[in-house]
Amino acid sequence: MATPSPEVASVRLDPAESGLHARLLDQLGTAVCAGQLPPGSVLYIDDLVEQYAVSRSVVREVLRVLSSMGLVESRRRVGTLIRAAGDWNVFDPQVIRWRLASAGRIAQLRSITELRTAVEPQAASLAAHRATPQEASELVGLAAKMWAAGKAGDEAEFLRLDIEFHRLVLVDSGNEMFVKLHELVAEVLAGRYHYDLMPHYPHEQALQLHADVAQAIQRRDGERAKTAMVQIMEQAMLEMSAIWAQTGPDSAG
Amino acid sequence: MATPSPEVASVRLDPAESGLHARLLDQLGTAVCAGQLPPGSVLYIDDLVEQYAVSRSVVREVLRVLSSMGLVESRRRVGTLIRAAGDWNVFDPQVIRWRLASAGRIAQLRSITELRTAVEPQAASLAAHRATPQEASELVGLAAKMWAAGKAGDEAEFLRLDIEFHRLVLVDSGNEMFVKLHELVAEVLAGRYHYDLMPHYPHEQALQLHADVAQAIQRRDGERAKTAMVQIMEQAMLEMSAIWAQTGPDSAG
DNA sequence: CTAGGCCGATAAAGCTGACTTAAGCAAGAC
DNA sequence: GTCTTGCTTAAGTCAGCTTTATCGGCCTAG
Numbered sequence: 001m002a003t004p005s006p007e008v009a010s011v012r013l014d015p016a017e018s019g020l021h022a023r024l025l026d027q028l029g030t031a032v033c034a035g036q037l038p039p040g041s042v043l044y045i046d047d048l049v050e051q052y053a054v055s056r057s058v059v060r061e062v063l064r065v066l067s068s069m070g071l072v073e074s075r076r077r078v079g080t081l082i083r084a085a086g087d088w089n090v091f092d093p094q095v096i097r098w099r100l101a102s103a104g105r106i107a108q109l110r111s112i113t114e115l116r117t118a119v120e121p122q123a124a125s126l127a128a129h130r131a132t133p134q135e136a137s138e139l140v141g142l143a144a145k146m147w148a149a150g151k152a153g154d155e156a157e158f159l160r161l162d163i164e165f166h167r168l169v170l171v172d173s174g175n176e177m178f179v180k181l182h183e184l185v186a187e188v189l190a191g192r193y194h195y196d197l198m199p200h201y202p203h204e205q206a207l208q209l210h211a212d213v214a215q216a217i218q219r220r221d222g223e224r225a226k227t228a229m230v231q232i233m234e235q236a237m238l239e240m241s242a243i244w245a246q247t248g249p250d251s252a253g
Numbered sequence: 254m255a256t257p258s259p260e261v262a263s264v265r266l267d268p269a270e271s272g273l274h275a276r277l278l279d280q281l282g283t284a285v286c287a288g289q290l291p292p293g294s295v296l297y298i299d300d301l302v303e304q305y306a307v308s309r310s311v312v313r314e315v316l317r318v319l320s321s322m323g324l325v326e327s328r329r330r331v332g333t334l335i336r337a338a339g340d341w342n343v344f345d346p347q348v349i350r351w352r353l354a355s356a357g358r359i360a361q362l363r364s365i366t367e368l369r370t371a372v373e374p375q376a377a378s379l380a381a382h383r384a385t386p387q388e389a390s391e392l393v394g395l396a397a398k399m400w401a402a403g404k405a406g407d408e409a410e411f412l413r414l415d416i417e418f419h420r421l422v423l424v425d426s427g428n429e430m431f432v433k434l435h436e437l438v439a440e441v442l443a444g445r446y447h448y449d450l451m452p453h454y455p456h457e458q459a460l461q462l463h464a465d466v467a468q469a470i471q472r473r474d475g476e477r478a479k480t481a482m483v484q485i486m487e488q489a490m491l492e493m494s495a496i497w498a499q500t501g502p503d504s505a506g
Numbered sequence: 507c508t509a510g511g512c513c514g515a516t517a518a519a520g521c522t523g524a525c526t527t528a529a530g531c532a533a534g535a536c
Numbered sequence: 537g538t539c540t541t542g543c544t545t546a547a548g549t550c551a552g553c554t555t556t557a558t559c560g561g562c563c564t565a566g
Contacts, residue, residue, distance in 0.1 A: 018557095019519080020519080020520070021317070021519080021520090044546075044547095045546080045547070046546085054520085054521090055520060055521045055522070056521080056522080056523095057310065057313070057519085057520060057521070057522090058519090058520070058521090060310070060314060060547090060548090061313060061314050061317045064274070064314045064317060064318055065317055065318055065321045068318045068321060068322070068345075068347070069321070074546095074547065074548090075529075075530095075546090075547080076527075076528050076529050076530090076545085076546065076547050076548075077528070077529040077530055077531095077544080077545055077546055077547075078529075078530075078545090078546075078547085079545095079546065079547080080546095080547085085429075086429070086432070089344075089345065089346070089433070090429055090430050090433050091342075091344035091345070091430065091433060092321075092342065092344070092345065093342070094321070107429070110428075111428050111429050111430045112430065114375070114379070114428050114430075114431075115372070115428070115430050115431070117375060118371045118372045118374075118375035118376075119368070119371045119372065121371075122367070122370060122371035123371075126367070175363075175364050175367050175368070176338075176339070176343055176360070176364050177343050177344065177364045177365065177367075177368050178367075178368070179339075180342070180343050180344060272548080273548085273549075274548085274549095297517075297518095298517080298518070299517085307549085307550090308549055308550045308551070309549095309550080309551080309552095310548080310549060310550070310551095311548090311549070311550090313518090313519090316518095327517095327518065327519090328517090328518080328557095328558080328559095329516085329517060329518045329519075329556075329557045329558055329559090330515085330516055330517055330518075330557065330558040330559050330560095331516090331517075331518085331558080331559075332516095332517065332518080333517095333518085
């Protein structure tokens with residue numbers, strides 16, 4: 001496309017997003033998710049004011065947001081406590097991004113991949129019942145483009161199409177929560193590319209399976225759509241497991 | 254009920270949670286999710302300061318939190334805009350609670366129920382592989398108690414055990430995100446009871462299926478655990494659909 | 507008559523310092 | 537030994553202020 005697309009216009013959550021609030025939020029969020037601030041340790045507003053050279057307002061607003069994400073908990077006369085990982089809102093896109101950037105990357109990837117394994121086949125099945133002919137056609141077209149990009153070895157284009165394909169399936173499922181899940185999946189797909197935690201070359205079989213899903217949805221065959229999607233997920237899971245076994249069994253716990 | 258149950262001690266997110274911040278957050282969040290503040294409409298900090306008789310700090314911190322939930326968006330020189338429902342973090346427990354309390358209740362219930370339908374069978378399958386003998390035994394015990402409560406017609410007790418059973422399956426799946434999902438499911442189960450959107454009496458077959466799931470997990474039979482859980486989900490979906498058709502096809506869109 | 511840049515009004519963003527509240531802790535009373 | 541009292545402390549709340557980005561109208565140049 002000729003459009004430069006300066007901003008995706010969806011959610012601007014970049015670190016240096018031109019604002020003290022966003023910057024501090026990102027720094028503290030990253031520190032907590034990375035374990036640099038272990039659970040139980042305490043933060044003090046006045047310290048943060050000094051450390052980061054920002055005003056009380058900024059610090060307080062950031063702590064409020066972190067609190068709503070379950071990362072910290074403010075108590076009078078005590079300070080602001082870092083909470084255990086089990087208390088975090090692991091479905092918050094911000095939290096996912098921070099975790100993908102931390103050492104807990106592998107655990108985050110596995111969790112979301114397992115979630116995908118559960119959700120996407122169901123979504124494919126629902127989409128087969130609910131998608132309009134136009135939507136189904138678009139899916140078939142996308143699968144065809146994926147095939148072409150895969151054959152041509154265009155990794156970047158394949159990744160883009162792959163994300164879009166799975167997004168459309170979730171959208172066509174007609175479930176708002178599945179749609180929202182696409183956001184998280186996109187983080188993972190982008191993350192696995194960025195962090196080299198995934199084989200970039202698409203397998204021959206994966207290309208065929210995407211085409212199968214699209215075709216099954218178009219023909220309103222929920223069972224076949226689901227089965228094909230299950231196979232896509234199983235294959236993705238196998239590939240990622242293989243990579244994890246090599247690169248880092250460190251933070252697998 | 255005779256039990257006063259002053260605090261569940263898990264997460265204190267009650268409306269009048271002794272704090273201006275929590276109270277205003279709840280009021281605004283409820284108003285947005287209920288559609289009283291339609292997307293595109295604008296809030297002004299100074300107006301809110303007057304209306305709710307609180308200080309700027311409180312208003313700004315609340316708006317920051319709502320912003321992190323995707324409910325609003327602050328723009329200089331414009332004000333604070335209410336965002337469309339599609340932008341909301343529908344996985345945030347707060348947002349779910351607000352939506353369950355609004356007219357969009359049915360849509361929320363259906364979304365989460367579909368999500369459960371996808372996730373819980375997968376969780377049962379994973380639990381069959383990962384649960385320790387102790388965990389499996391506890392599940393079998395719970396299923397037995399559910400049977401007893403169901404036969405005795407003790408609705409409140411059955412609901413409590415039902416929530417605990419599904420929570421344990423998700424915990425035993427070993428996936429942190431599945432565990433977190435239990436929180437949302439508990440909201441729904443409590444909500445369906447509270448809002449009378451669900452038949453309270455447990456079916457004979459449901460009792461048997463819960464026992465089947467527990468037994469399959471104990472015997473490490475992932476496939477059978479998954480199949481039984483699928484049936485539980487299908488039955489729950491059918492029952493809820495029936496109720497929705499009667500009570501309110503209003504906000505089904 | 508249109509395109510593009512200039513400028514002022516406006517509302518959020520951010521800063522400051524003081525006061526209030528309540529949770530924790532320790533000393534003292536029973 | 538237990539209970540109460542009161543002090544300490546850090547978050548909570550407030551009010552007023554300065555700064556900054558942006559929108560929308562206006563004006564000029566093509």
